[in-house]
Amino acid sequence: MGAIYVSNLGKAYKQYPTRWSRLAEWLTPGHKPRHTLKWVLQDISFTVNSGEAVGIVGINGAGKSTLLKMITGTTQPTSGSVHITGRVAALLELGMGFHPDFTGRQNAFMAGQLLGYSAEEITALMHEIEAFADIGDYIDQPVRVYSSGMQVRLAFAVATAHRPDILIIDEALSVGDAAFQRKCFQRIETYRAAGTTLLFVSHSIETVKTLCDSALFIKDGRLANFGVAKLVCDEYEKYLFGDQRKHSKARQDAAIPTLETSKFDPSLVASCEMSYGNGKADIESCWLADAAGRRINVVEAGTPFRWCYRVKFNEDIDKPIFAMMLKTREGVALYGVDSTQLDMEISPGRVGDNVEVQFALTNTLAPGVYYLNCGVRIHTNNGVEFLSRRIDSAILRVTAGPQSTVAAGLIEMGAAMSLSRTV
Incomplete structure (x- = not known):
């Protein structure tokens, strides 16, 4: 099953005072560095156990997406380590990994291979991918003509065509239409019930509370809080407002x-x-x-x-x-x-x-x-x-009152039932 272990993770980028400083540093190895380090994440440590759902909250620029890129391996950390058990499916930046000049079908094959599927496995899953994405004939059109919503449909369909051990989503579902979002959340809920581990970045505090057991609050590149989703989200709201x-x-x-x-x-x-x-x-x-x-x-x-x-x-x-x-x-x-x-x-x-x-x-x-x-x-x-x-x-x-009819749920709708028989 899938688990994520993050230890003292950090990411820094080199900043040079001028464009020539970079060249000078390359040409004079061993001399005093001409750059300074800009840390976007520092000292991040947490564990996501198998089957857990963890949300990540923080303002734009806090480092949430950088953290996910290091966890998925698309960006290498400057310090610390990440250890993952199980197969990972990730939906990061919109259209990430899609080539605009290739068709949706061709991109589905390439993305599937990056996820570790063989060509035969992708062929077998293609019907399911097409049905879930529901973009019709656009599946054989270049991705450059896709709307942002169509890109999300295809990306999510490929990433979740087979239940992964770990599913990582970075805000991408905020782009799709309401019906497709509900379709995605139904699949996420199904996979979670089957034991999939979820790591979910969103600016929607209510979604994090609904989907996740725990949450991380990233503030100024550091881990401000990690705990029960509701309490962490409340602290984030306090920070925001x-x-x-x-x-x-x-x-x-x-x-x-x-x-x-x-x-x-x-x-x-x-x-x-x-x-x-x-x-x-x-x-x-x-x-x-x-x-x-x-x-x-x-x-x-x-x-x-x-x-x-x-x-x-x-x-x-x-x-x-x-x-x-x-x-x-x-x-x-x-x-x-x-x-x-x-x-x-x-x-x-x-x-x-x-x-x-x-x-x-x-x-x-x-x-x-x-x-x-x-x-x-x-x-x-x-x-x-x-x-x-x-x-x-x-x-x-x-x-409960004398007029209560609710058997499950949060609201009372006062249902009235009737039956009729047809011959």
């Missing part, structure tokens, strides 16, 4: 409405809560409430509820945006919305203002446990800036 400055985390629990004791379970404590922001506002308290405004955290399936939080502004903010998200225990987002999506006219926040935010929600959730986020942010020329954000700040338990 949070300001590292300390700010007040005062809580005004006295301002929270009275408990409805029959619908409140004190054991549902959000002990894994994370808070961050730039300090221009603070979310001082947050709570779940019923339609009458009483504090709850247990609700019957089908009964609407409210997600509420109180924001204190520490600076003047012209266009604050209030947001919330509901997630599964595993951290997969089920529903997120903000004041812009709801076409709310929001007044500017002024220093010292206290604003109570309420999201009234219908409840189509299946019985289970769910987590809630809340946040206040602004949009700037540089992107999203969170003034204050609280992740996993409350737990909601949904219990």
